[in-house]
Amino acid sequence: MTKKLSIRDIGRELGISITTVSFILNGKAKEKRISAALTEKVLKFVEEVNFKPNMMAQGLRTGKSKIICLMVEDISNNLLFAQVARLIEEEAHNKGYRIIYCSTGNKKEKALELIRLFRDRSIDGYIITPPEGIENEVQSLINEGIPVVLIDRNLPKLKCSHVVIENLNSTHEAINHLISNGFKNIAFVTLDSDQTQMADRLAGYEKAVSEHGLKSYVKKLGFHESPDLNINEIVSFLDENRDIDAVFFSTNYIGVWGLQAIKILNLLIPKDIAVISFDDQDLFKFYSPSITVVAQPVPHISNHIIKLMLNALEEKDTTVHEIVLPAKLIVRESSALKNA
Amino acid sequence: MTKKLSIRDIGRELGISITTVSFILNGKAKEKRISAALTEKVLKFVEEVNFKPNMMAQGLRTGKSKIICLMVEDISNNLLFAQVARLIEEEAHNKGYRIIYCSTGNKKEKALELIRLFRDRSIDGYIITPPEGIENEVQSLINEGIPVVLIDRNLPKLKCSHVVIENLNSTHEAINHLISNGFKNIAFVTLDSDQTQMADRLAGYEKAVSEHGLKSYVKKLGFHESPDLNINEIVSFLDENRDIDAVFFSTNYIGVWGLQAIKILNLLIPKDIAVISFDDQDLFKFYSPSITVVAQPVPHISNHIIKLMLNALEEKDTTVHEIVLPAKLIVRESSALKNA
DNA sequence: AAAAAATGCTAAATCGATTTAGCGATATTT
DNA sequence: AAATATCGCTAAATCGATTTAGCATTTTTT
Structure with a gap:
């Protein structure tokens, strides 16, 4: 119930600038030559008061939402997708990402509508089971530098990372x-x-x-x-x-x-x-x-999907990876x- | 590929202030006595250039993320939850909300961890299948005025809206x-x-x-x-x-x-x-x-869930609704x- | 005709973070 | 000892929206 803390409160409380706090929280203490003593002090305080930066503010400033979109055919129709959803969820959370989902019903129009809905809405990455005919929209996501991983099937006309089976x-x-x-x-x-x-x-x-x-x-x-x-x-x-x-x-x-x-x-x-x-x-x-x-091999598939996505997001890896896994x-x- | 538009660009382009644009876009034209002619002009232009407001900026200013969290036992384990997920998704999108999901595995600790993870992260509302023992966390969400709808089961110690069956x-x-x-x-x-x-x-x-x-x-x-x-x-x-x-x-x-x-x-x-x-x-x-x-009655259940949630979010309805539906x-x- | 009210719009503060440019003090070089 | 470099930190701009307070006009009331 205590009012929400901001980086400004942290600075005021410790008698330092918000710049310093921000640098420390972003792991740039060394790079920005903040003394180890102060770094320690800030981190300890932040931990104590359980401060969590406001994601909206971060998002506004950095242009990143820390949200990944999982677009499947129908999350209720095919257990495969629900299982994938479950398995990528935890790993994404560990890296500070949240996952929103949506279902295309395997309809081209629905998929286009959804991509347009989410476009310009700062979604950091897309994991998609693509219906046919959405090549242009996917390409334009890629052109904007937004990571896309296709799953379950591929769009052969596109050079786009994907995880499929044999x-x-x-x-x-x-x-x-x-x-x-x-x-x-x-x-x-x-x-x-x-x-x-x-x-x-x-x-x-x-x-x-x-x-x-x-x-x-x-x-x-x-x-x-x-x-x-x-x-x-x-x-x-x-x-x-x-x-x-x-x-x-x-x-x-x-x-x-x-x-x-x-x-x-x-x-x-x-x-x-x-x-x-x-x-x-x-x-x-x-x-x-x-x-x-x-x-x-659902766990295997899911692992590859989230690894590819996180790698593209965090390491700016723009290589196209074509993963083909054996089925049993x-x-x-x-x-x-x-x-x- | 054209650079992203902002409300400022709209204003500059039309030679009016961003205030006016904002009022019009938020449907406050009448209330703020913006002339019908200008309102029309702005809306037409916005439509033409396909302007979409930046959600991060909106979120930062308003404190609302337009994100609902769906916390289920296991989205891959119980078809009921995947079906509910599917059915509430579309209605939420229609009202401009996105849904993030997470799975508790019916574990108290996992649920607490997740709520704490999302807390102070500006999630507008929570739909939860609660494991036992998370009453305090749920109560504190409610205390902060964040809508919570419990589903599938209830927490009897709490006065909290829920949708269950007979x-x-x-x-x-x-x-x-x-x-x-x-x-x-x-x-x-x-x-x-x-x-x-x-x-x-x-x-x-x-x-x-x-x-x-x-x-x-x-x-x-x-x-x-x-x-x-x-x-x-x-x-x-x-x-x-x-x-x-x-x-x-x-x-x-x-x-x-x-x-x-x-x-x-x-x-x-x-x-x-x-x-x-x-x-x-x-x-x-x-x-x-x-x-x-x-x-x-999965569709019936889902309808009630999303109606309750959207009603609480949009109409600020803080009444506790206890919905009990028949099973067949x-x-x-x-x-x-x-x-x- | 003067005062009051309504009309139509806008300037500027604000939300909470990141990041660039830079300031003063100390340490090192010449 | 003066010039330069390093250290440790910060002021202020910025992201793109919302919202409060208020400024000219025009219209209505008295």
């Missing part, structure tokens, strides 16, 4: 696993999207299938608001292609829809149809049968040996 | 549902915690059980870091009480642990043991059998009529 290789490996377990008519259900992560997963599928001379069954879902419409699309697709004996869902919520579709069709996993989904989650681990997944095939019951 | 009644209803479906030895698995939401759920259980003269089986789990230890505790509990024919899990992650425990014990749901869990999620909906749950029993396969 989508092609890991999908390739997963499809090969199905093939070596005896499945021959393997379907790939994905979104009708050109985003790099989706394109790479599809490429991994196509590669494996063509290497083994198998037929390719690809279903690209439209963007329906309602899950039910998506489930219906999957039901129709599987129903019209009864020779399919295995299916790969290219992302976790498609996986969830897929399981429902399979339940509706009354198919048995893996006897009638084997299943692998991208992204692990409780549902897949505890489902009966448990579902084989390609799991992303976790084999469970849903992809067991055919007819075993 | 934990007692909804649990009572769920247990009654089990009873009327023929179950007699109903267990209640919860956390060893005095938090109000947990206490109320337990009270709802005890009430139903005692009203029907049934035996009470309550298991309070310790706080283990590892899920496996919790699962083991549930396994032992169920194994030592083989007469239990139904179990209520008091929160969603306990529900997930419980399902695993039941799988380990090779019990059939609902034949060997009926199951109800608090909080709905995909896993419960799609599980085989599907799991009966007490579902929270969603009956699924896991609680089907005994021996049906």
Whole structure:
């Protein structure tokens, strides 16, 4: 309840100028030749009265807000993003940064609107899962010297730091696993999207299938608001292609829809149809049968993201870092040996 | 790339004082008797050059940061919190507020540390899922006139606005549902915690059980870091009480642990043991059998939270609002009529 | 017609920090 | 001993907004 302290109060209390206090608080005591004795005294006093500089004033003067924006597809929709949010939070706090979040719903317009909303609002850095079509806005952030780290997917037209996983290789490996377990008519259900992560997963599928001379069954879902419409699309697709004996869902919520579709069709996993989904989650681990997944190394990913961001912010590192991390095939019951 | 505009530039450009510009931008034109013509002219110009006031400067002068802190247990652990985060985000943005988040892990020390970190950092308001023992810090926020809305649970020692659900009644209803479906030895698995939401759920259980003269089986789990230890505790509990024919899990992650425990014990749901869990999620909906749950009205809850917060911030409404919303029993396969 | 009130606008102080330029005292060099 | 350098610290400008007090005019009242 005591009135808020300012650097001016500190100076008055100790009989010194605010300049000196500021230098000491910013670790410039040595550089500015403030005596060790005075430095010590000020730091001790500041500690005692628990003085915290006013961030607004600091921000106004320095032009830095110490705020990082985390722009994800939907923080409530994809556990991956919530987990990343959780993991980067602590490290950011340790370095004195706060994180604000926002969700684009994977909509270009929403993303543009949000970037424009935050622009000129002194956000120090952006961590973004970019929808397609926001290249220009991202580029202009970069042009202004604002650090941007893209995550989950890349914008290939841009030279911009990003942290993604080996989508092609890991999908390739997963499809090969199905093939070596005896499945021959393997379907790939994905979104009708050109985003790099989706394109790479599809490429991994196509590669494996063509290497083994198998037929390719690809279903690209439209963007329906309602899950039910998506489930219906999957039901129709599987129903019209009864020779399919295995299916790969290219992302976790498609996986969830897929399981429902399979339940509706009354198919048995893996006897009638084997299943692998991208992204692990409780549902897949505890489902009966448990579902084989390609799991992303979330802590590893998060570490890289926040390291890149903090490095760009604190060390003014403007190098473009392209981090590609391996994903892991976790084999469970849903992809067991055919007819075993 | 054009240098950032300030209110001063606007004034210079139009040949008027910054005072006038400021009044107009703050909607005080009428009140301050600025002519309609000039007001129009300024607004048009501001629109044209896309001027956005510097939030740091505004914040420094007004003492308001336009930032709300959302402090949850774990944004990645409980879908409820991620969903709330998502739903309050847009409304907050509409009113010009940003949301920063942080996770307490339900630890008192972490919560205190975070509040202290953000204190004196000009956060305009706090939305908190409070662990026990942070009453004093919350009270001192309130004393300073900073709006606080507690969510998911209450701190009964405090007069503080909160948004919770009818934990007692909804649990009572769920247990009654089990009873009327023929179950007699109903267990209640919860956390060893005095938090109000947990206490109320337990009270709802005890009430139903005692009203029907049934035996009470309550298991309070310790706080283990590892899920496996919790699962083991549930396994032992169920194994030592083989007469239990139904179990209520008091929160969603306990529900997930419980399902695993039941799988380990090779019990059939609902034949060997009926199951109800608090909080709905995909896993419960799609599980085989599907799991009966007490579902929270997440959009409804979120609406109330952000309304309360914005009202306190914008209208200076200091009334204590105690919002208690109904929860909904969603009956699924896991609680089907005994021996049906 | 003089006094009072309303109109339309602005000068300047202020919020709390950072940072540039520089001042007086002591120490070192020549 | 005078000139120079170093030491230890500070005055004042600045960031970009808000807000109080008030100054000319014009209009209304008496």
